[in-house]
Amino acid sequence: MDLSEFTANYSQLGDNQLLCLWVDRKKLVPEAAMALDSEIQRRGLKKENAERTKKRFDTLAAREEKGPLGKQVATAKYERNMRHFVGWQEPEFYSTYGGRDIGNTFAYIRYKYRVWKAFRDHTGHWPVFSIWFYFLSWMAVFGFALAAFVWVRESGWAGAWTIVAVVGCLLVLLGARELGARLIRKLDWKRLGA
Numbered sequence: 001m002d003l004s005e006f007t008a009n010y011s012q013l014g015d016n017q018l019l020c021l022w023v024d025r026k027k028l029v030p031e032a033a034m035a036l037d038s039e040i041q042r043r044g045l046k047k048e049n050a051e052r053t054k055k056r057f058d059t060l061a062a063r064e065e066k067g068p069l070g071k072q073v074a075t076a077k078y079e080r081n082m083r084h085f086v087g088w089q090e091p092e093f094y095s096t097y098g099g100r101d102i103g104n105t106f107a108y109i110r111y112k113y114r115v116w117k118a119f120r121d122h123t124g125h126w127p128v129f130s131i132w133f134y135f136l137s138w139m140a141v142f143g144f145a146l147a148a149f150v151w152v153r154e155s156g157w158a159g160a161w162t163i164v165a166v167v168g169c170l171l172v173l174l175g176a177r178e179l180g181a182r183l184i185r186k187l188d189w190k191r192l193g194a
Helices: 003-011 015-023 030-043 047-066 069-084 102-123 128-155 160-193
Strands: none
Touching: 003 030, 015 030, 015 047, 102 128, 102 160, 128 160
């Protein structure tokens, strides 16, 4: 490229982009550096502001790379809660994934593992009852849902009240599962956490 091509390219850039390039001018070929210098003089930009502009743009780029500020705050709060919790009450689960994303499921399993690992780090033992209850209770919920589906199919009851009854039973089972999980966590802490 010759001087005129560099000049044409730099004339299309914004003021802040030119100042950011000025900071890194030593990496440019001589023709590019001359064209950059002439474009900065033509626009009347202050070269003293170049360092500050470059630093600000780098900071903004790093911030954008991390994602929205609200998500960063929520993630930092979640990480802090995971580091400092002790006791039977688990910190609130937070996921960066949407509600209907399969990644949310894997994030929840990682969260449970971190809670159990924090228990082990605090007490020296894994919360065996909580771990077993977690997996067995989910197997029971899925088993009940499958059995209810098969029962409705075989008995030929496809009425609205049958569906309402099955869904109601599933909701009661999920509530009982959550209550049982809390009681088992308390049992683990009472047994090993004191």
